[in-house]
Amino acid sequence: MRRNGPLALCYHALFVAFTLAPIIVVCWVAFTPEGYLSFPTTHWSLRWFHAIARYPEFISAFWRSIGLGALSSIIAVAISVPAALAIARYRFAGREAFTALFMSPLMIPNVVLGIAFLRFFTEVGLGGTFTGLVLAHIVIIFPFALRLTLASAVGLDRALEHAALSLGASEWTVMKRIILPLVLPGLVSGWALAFINSFDEVTMTVFVAAPGTETLPVRMFLYIQDNIDPLVTSVSACVIVVTVAALVALDRAYGLERLLVGRGGNDGR
Amino acid sequence: MAFLELENLTKRFGQQTAVDGLWLGVDKGEFVSLLGPSGCGKTTTLQMIAGFVEPTSGAIRLEERDLLAVKPAQRGLGVVFQSYALFPHMTVVQNVSFGLEMQGVAGAERAKRVGETLELVGLGSFTERFPRQLSGGQQQRVALARALVIRPRILLLDEPLSNLDAKLREEMQIELRQIQRTVGTTTILVTHDQAEAMALSDRIVVMNKGRAEQIGPPYEAYERPATPFVASFLGKTNLVKGIAVRPERISFAASGLAGTVRTRIFQGNHWLYQVETSDGLVTVIRQNTGEPMPVEGAVVHLSWMAG
Amino acid sequence: MKTAPYLLSLPALLLFAAVVIVPLGMTVALSFHDWGQYKGIVPVFILKNWREVFSDSYYGEMFWRTFRIALLVTLLSAVFGAPEAYILNRMRSPWRGLFLLVILGPLLISVVARTLGWALLFGGKSGLINAVLLSLGLISAPLPFMFTETGIVVALTHVLMPYMVLAVWAALQRLDPQVENAAITLGAGPFTVLRRIVLPQAMPGILSGAVIVFALAASAFATPAIIGGRRLKVASTLAYDEFLNTLNWPLGAAVAVLLLVALVLIVFGANRWVERRYAQVFG
């Protein structure tokens, strides 16, 4: 394979700078010692990180986001596994339609989903509740969970099961010793990808959450709508650090490319 | 001076030496095969001639001019890749005319030459298909036509037939040989299939660990292997009483080295025997003439002529 | 008839029926309801909201702005993202993985945080880039960014660019590197290889990336809300205002449903076209 020329590498450097600039700037401003937005050069301080502690709504929103992400991702993965098996293993009437339906949250603008959920939850008495949030999040992260569980299910060679059965293994042993170890990386990654998407979701949640059930991104968004000050940069910096850590872990464990491109579950690596 | 000269050609990848001091002269119109086991440096050699790999040291001369100073795009060599590397978004005709377009050949002339070349490889009626609508053998022909149409000074083939099934491969071998005779292009073929190399080439280069162990006509290499490696790589050989004997040179006789038939395999036109003797296992190949042959467990005597 | 696949899909089906299909149906119905400042939502069937959306030029302008922004963002991501995917694809082992992480990773970093970064870079006099340019004397007044369409386009391009890189990257992965070499042996220069060999094969990836970016740009919310503020509205921020500020839900529902329908038509149309265009070649 031919190499990139100097021009290509210059372009690449500019591109990476463009990609990282806003993220770095947020983290940079977060260390300002001043009471206003500024780019610290000589003096750095953690004062705005300490300040987060004085805003309990950020702290509680953070924990709510974590809980919401964890819970809705588990449920989404749990529901997606049987659906993935059905889609991967059977040819049945409505298979394409089902798949399209389950993937539809990717297609439907999150604003529209937010509005639909708001209307629906208000009508059925779940408006502004945590239960409502969980239901809404399960739906919007479902496609991500399904994509990875589906990749695992498709990648699972049935001959392996048949081989194990022919060697005298029981159905349960096949499940425990063959299927589960093979699909587990896919399930865990599906959960993680679903979690990150839930943790970052703001557009839809802004409609569904009420004061008292706000998630962290919603709190940040509403805060920025009023004013932009160093506090929100330090909160953002924390969010960025947490996400990057999760990302790197996920990349090591499963491969970011495979995760995002959504390739089969067992292709080497 | 030969048409193409490889002079002490060497390529190292880090610690590993892929090609180690290779000398080779190829005459105009000649068909030469690079033959050897996997990883012996065949592809690397070919890629150095094509210009995709830069030699660590040594020289390549074409018609006495330094080929290494010429960019790959200007070398005017026709390359058939193992994966064929057809342009998937172009039809057969577009694939074949691409090289002529690059040379700035005018439209009418181009169409004529493309047509002729496609006829030559027997693809006259598949012109508007896309590569993925063709079978493996047909794709292989398109790749050949694409390389030939530019009238290359040398045709380089990297295991062009290895993706085909056995029967098709045999057909294509015959066809390849005929086409090469017709157009007379100097050809270098890379293969690890000794039968293919022997069937097609004027001379073969038997390579091992980056070195050329023997260069010569197929018959000579087979009959008079220069090294034990060549002897064992080209067909089967027995080492009996310290001398190398080809299995087909051994016959069952009334007297001679005694042994017991361990296995006997019928292979259509011949029988393959494994005979256990006091000197170890000996492989014997006998033509199937329809006469009764020794069965497994039978005691036999082996005789052969040295050489 | 087999029941197993239906039983297996049942939990997901129930969830989607209850929490997607019913709410969407209710939203469509809502867009036909009446609303008044004091009477609230009146569940009748009238065309008032739809008539307003289609007759009032304010909505036409706002939708036109939404799609104009989406189109620009799509163009910019294709023009800048596709070459980057190609460069990435040609990198060697450790760098390739590293930069893939650097470029695709932001996809999963909070949109709010990323948009905040742009506000810090360009917001008013104190924005980093404006401050630097001002102090260098290159500009005499800060570049307008906040509350401008340019600002929204730049920030959205940044937010959605990874999707384009990802789509093109996936297409390039399927490309046989020997094909480029084959073109070179036939006498093609580097530019010809790019234009005649690489670009046509990357095109399906660019187009499918464009469809994704366009759909997401047209329905983006947080970025236009933060950069555009209350002054520069797009479809989704307008719907948000109708719902949570004006409280005219039926009108907001009409805007949202219209956005959904327009997007579904555009995306389906584009996908059909791409599929038909390339069915024969790539299958």
Ligand SMILES: Nc1ncnc2c1ncn2[C@@H]1O[C@H](COP(=O)(O)OP(=O)(O)OP(=O)(O)O)[C@@H](O)[C@H]1O
């Ligand atoms: N780009 C490279 N980097 C490092 N080592 C390489 C590279 N290309 C080839 N090699 C090594 O050089 C040696 C020769 O490789 P080459 O591809 O020429 O073998 P070959 O004879 O064509 O084998 P095969 O029949 O399997 O195709 C091998 O050991 C291979 O691992």
Ligand SMILES: [Mg+2]
């Ligand atoms: Mg090789």
